[in-house]
Amino acid sequence: MKPKFTFIDLFAGIGGFRIALERLGGKCVFSSEWDKHAKETYYQNYGEVPFGDITNFTKTDTDVSIKTDNIPDHDILCGGFPCQPFSQAGRQLGFEDARGTLFFDILTIAKIHRPKVLFLENVKRLRGHDKGKTFAVICNALKEIGYKVYSKVVSAYDQGVPQNRERIFIVAFSQPIHFEFPKNNRHSIYSKVGDILEKRVDSQFTISDKLWAGHQRRLREHRERGNGFGYSLFDEESQYVNTISARYWKDGSEILIDQKNNNPRILTPRECARIQGYPEDFKYHDSKRHSYQQFGNSVAVPVIEAISRNIFSALDSPKQSSNTLLPLEPVCL
Template sequence: MELITEYEVSNLLDVPLHRLNTWANNGKLVPVESNGVKKYSKESLLKFDIANEIFDSKWNEFIQTKPKKKYTSIELFAGAGGMALGMEKTGIEHVLLNEIEKNACNTLRFNRPKWNVLEGDIQNIDFSEYKNQVDIVTGGFPCQAFSSAGKKLGFEDTRGTLFFDFARCITEVRPKIFIGENVKGLLNHDKGNTLEVIKQAIKDIGYTLIEPRVLKAMYYKVPQKRERLILVGVRNDLAKHISKFKFPEKYHSVLTVSDAFKKGELFDTDVPKDQGVEYPKRKKEIMEQVPEGGYWRDLSDELQREYMAGSYFLGGGKTGLARRLSMKTPSLTIVCAPAMKQTERCHPIETRPLTVRESARIQTFPDDWEFQGAKGQQYKQIGNAVPVNLAYALGLSVVDFLNEITKDT
């Protein structure tokens, strides 16, 4: 009987340890004591779909996917290159990357001098010269609110938003497939109306949308609990092949902060030393009292009141406040400012915010990828990025799909 630890089960099922204890008490999932340590048999976990997907992972075969011909891509809202790097790793060639933010463009150019980086507002760019010459358009379009009330829920209703320009690029280029990514909250934004506008707009421009899916990065060789909504659209003349698109295989284990910082499955060396932001003196004194994996509720009541001030009396868990990460679990979502009170990301063992390189490793950027701009700008670029390994997994799915439809055309 193969046994795995309670931490591994907690990470695998993405449930806290206290819930496993509750399940043990009510008989839903009963641990086995092994040398005083709680463990669980693999067989007992087969009642959970995610456990079956991980245990039956075909990741090793999946990563053998290679382009059967040259596939090209346009990357929009490219940021610091998380999506572009992952796609490049699959063999996809970028013909254009567009980004408005100067420091992010400098990062792209510094690390990939040969990439065609077009700095500027997407609203001012005409993509028509690439019509029928590019296979893929990708982009994490920023999603400003746009109301659907009393409207036709179509392409024109997105005008004035950056999704409109994402869709306009697709219309002008006519790629075989596009990948859009966004925050999980888009699913239910404005009671689902925003997504309905987007779905109708995609239909209006001649593409068939695969049912949007939320992917948890932690299941794709990323030591982080980031969740992203993925939109995949196929040009209508190729829609008969749509069943051939398969979302990525999951990695065969869930990686942790320790995997990000230590030599092992993800990196060949321990995390390089790097400078980061620091806490003010009193905040550091308080944060030193937070245990690994803990947050403000693990402080004494006196310190809770001091640290939380007026928020102490408000409802809600506020679990990001005074939050220290744990080496034994995937990181919480990496944010743009790791020392901000609402979204604290304290190092698991040392009492300080994560450094730029530690944050980048949790996003699975390689150590030789150098971010440009002031320290705050570097943190922002990393926090806004798509994890490289998640983009790699998506890229493999795209390559596999294009290989399949190439066989039939």
Template sequence: MNHVELFAGIGGFRRAMDLISHDLGFLIQTVAYSEIDKNAITSYNANYNTNGEVAMGNIVEFVKDARAMRALPPYDLLSGGFPCQTFSMMGSQEGFEEERGQMFFRIMDMINARHPRYVLLENVKNLMRHDGGNTIAVIRKELEDAGYIVKMDVFNSNNFGLPQKRNRAIIFARRRNLGNFEFNADLVRDAFAQINKDHCSLNFYDSTIDVLDREVEGKYYLSEKIKPTILSNGSAGFKSKSEIDQAVARPLTASMHKMHRACQDNYYSDLFILSHGVERPSERMTKEELARIPIRKLTPKEAFMLQGFPNNFANNAGRAKVANGAMYKQAGNAVSVNTIYAVLYYLITNRIIRE
């Protein structure tokens, strides 16, 4: 089965499909991908063999060329983690009114041009209730009008072997002529629980301690000057409980390199790491005492691993001259590999997706 990945980023959909192809013998071959961020493209090409594939570039420009769309190799599966900032609780929530919110309609341009059998999309949880539910209603209607049965639900990466509380909306659509089907997060989670981990290519982690390196470069440690700010519970206009050493990470953000407070991003003490998670100094120390011990941020390698990518992913990107700041952004924007694998596993083993 051929696959086209839109808004590819660093290839979260592709990675899951490569692994499921290996584990189930159900071949899903990526034949084309679109991405406009140069650093993400570099990371993508550094980690996948893209020889012979169509690099579609800017999807906005690509869909304007009907001949280019017709020239794509035949494909049955279209995926896309379309831009989410405009729907996010942390963003402006302008939705379809903002340029990035229009990217869903570029997906529809691709769908209406070729009508693939299957469509698999991902976005932030808030998409489901944005604009009082009107946004998701428009998405459903567009897909249904194009001839698809549409199912969707919210999936948490922490349910699929990744210690990260990352809730994302997953939309799966199948051409109506292929019949109805069942799809929701509970069904996928139940199927995933039956997987034999000894015969699965995914990485499974019970806690963040499983991905944290014991020794890292000094540049990842917080300075004495910034630690009080990172550890604070906020100011008069913004109060939130800042905690470090979380066994299940907070959702990775595209802007984590900007060093937000510990109520938003993930920070870890040497005491926690070196005790293999037994010591949690934040449970017995004041903020002032915490500010006097070594605390660090995630490395790009660890951020990628929390999204289900292999431990050499960051090294490959780094060798291709991708800077750490760009890698943090890529990890925060990525689709969680394990979540997509779980969805595919359910769909394939229940013959909802067929060769």
């Protein structure tokens, strides 16, 4: 069966973008990920090993198009690219200022292949990174190569999973298309934290007396200093948990689950998969450390799916919009 659209999965991690886009009828024609452990998980679930460093396809001493031709044509370029400073950013805050960063590799591929849509994700603080210069470079560089750019901070909680995970999403069209981000759809998948918790959990996930005492001591010390740092405790009735991070494997302090008459416990890998919206048959890494890191670095699948649906709605019924230059400030219109 012919796919409805094709896409490439850059900085692929464990394939959060891929799951969402394949659900909507897309076919992945190229994937790239440099972390060997993430590549192992990717292979377990999709039957292919992503290509490594994307710069191998965009940096060459000869014509860059020679290598980017090894990337198939595609309708959508997607990826959660790293947040890097554009240290040489000048007054123009555009394409040339992005050189030396992995975002420049996205620009290079987009400039040659001209996909209909660029669908990008990053941490919320990207907007204010380097006093707003980073975001201004991104917006204006995309504009320079002919894309209409939209951006918004979206929380995973607002798209049905019990996690307060706010990320900025950038959607850019090769045509002047009108686009709107999805409306809130809370509790559409899970209504509370208890819905993602496993019924029987091995004792290995219960934190030790020593670690629990350390968490409590650090919380007291932080409160005495007047700041809000410390562990966070949730239970079955909580509406959502904090953002799971790549460091969760270290001590689990950002998300501890209350256990009556016992020390709290950390989430299991399956529970981490659920708060990121992964399907029940998703195969996570055999190493707990790597599985926690990978889920902490991942996108929330329901957010990707919701935004994607709106992208296709916009493509199906485009409204022409003006092609004026973006302002040189950290805002994408």
